[in-house]
Amino acid sequence: MKTSPSELLSVHELAxxxxxxxxxxxxxxxxxxxxxxxxxxxxxxxxxxxxxxYRRKMKRRQHAALGRMIAASDHAGLYDIEAYPKTLSIVDMxxxxxxxxxxxxxxxxxxxx
Numbered sequence: 001m002k003t004s005p006s007e008l009l010s011v012h013e014l015a016x017x018x019x020x021x022x023x024x025x026x027x028x029x030x031x032x033x034x035x036x037x038x039x040x041x042x043x044x045x046x047x048x049x050x051x052x053x054y055r056r057k058m059k060r061r062q063h064a065a066l067g068r069m070i071a072a073s074d075h076a077g078l079y080d081i082e083a084y085p086k087t088l089s090i091v092d093m094x095x096x097x098x099x100x101x102x103x104x105x106x107x108x109x110x111x112x113x
Contacts, residue, residue, distance in 0.1 A: 008045035
C-alpha cells in the first residue's frame with residue numbers, strides 16, 4: 001500500500017508538531033520511537049498518524065509526571081501555608097545575602113482588604 005505525501009511529515013514538520021528541535025526529532029526516528037521511517041530522495045519522513053499517536057502518548061506521560069510531582073510536593077508539605085515564614089528578606093540586586101529590608105507577606109497580598 002502506497003502512502004500519499006500528505007500523510008507524511010518531514011523532520012522539521014515532526015519537530016513542530018512535537019514542540020522539539022529537529023535534532024531531537026531525528027533522534028526519535030533513529031531510536032525507532034517513531035516507525036516506520038520512509039526515506040524519499042535521502043529525506044526521512046514519518047506517517048502523520050504515527051506522529052500524532054506519539055504526541056498523545058507523550059502528553060499522557062507528561063501529565064502523569066506532573067501529577068506525581070504535585071503529589072510529592074504536597075506530601076513534603078510544600079503547599080502548607082504554615083511552612084512559609086511570615087516575612088521575607090529583600091536582598092540587594094548585587095545578590096548580597098545581607099537583608100536590606102524586611103517585608104510582611106500580608107502587605108504583598110493584592111486581595112487583602
